[in-house]
Amino acid sequence: MNDPILSVEQVSKSFCCATERIQILSDVSFSVPRAVKVAITGESGCGKSTLLNIIGGMEHADSGIVRVLSCDVLTLHEHALTEYRRQFLGLVFQFHHLLRDFTALENVMLPGLIAGKSYREVRARAYELLGKVRVVQRAHHFPAQxxxxxxxxxxVARALINDPTLILADEPTGNLDPKNALIVQDLLFSLTEEYQKTLLIVTHDPRIASMTDYRYQLQQGSLIRI
Structure with missing residues (x-):
């Protein structure tokens, strides 16, 4: 592997449940190099999304180290975490989380405008990305349409608007029918390759996992290379 974009070292996470504590992640360690696709698979509820959320700075770990380039994620406070996500990450979830009162174009533009980029630059980039994902004809439509x-x-276009270092995708095709799932999967993979991005994808679909460069399985809190 080349120098890692992402390094996870001995990350552990547990939750309280009634009178007992349930261990979700136990000393999870792995690294992800530049410009590759990595899949994490495992049964529902095994902690895949929890691990992704910890990497994304959206959940705390009990212990361990998470580094994205020079950024020590688990030591960051809330404002710094916001800046970390804005600067380094593109996020794609199982549910699209588009703002219903904004058009497709506005939804894609929003992270770029929040980052302080010029309106003209962000608008041009958003149109480019909507064309790449083949929905530019819907640019001025609202999500309900x-x-x-x-x-x-x-x-997916929104996740790429700020030219992120790392794309985190949590079951990005999980809510779609097979035809649309294949379209989204192909676009996500092709665009990460085109823009030389690093993709970390959580999926229960072995077909999607088989198309990545590196594959891991989460079992009983431990991450295993497969």
């Missing part, structure tokens, strides 16, 4: 597949493709 779009199909599920179109909404998720718009979410």
């Amino acid at each position: 779009m199909s599920g597949g179109e909404r998720q493709r718009t979410a």
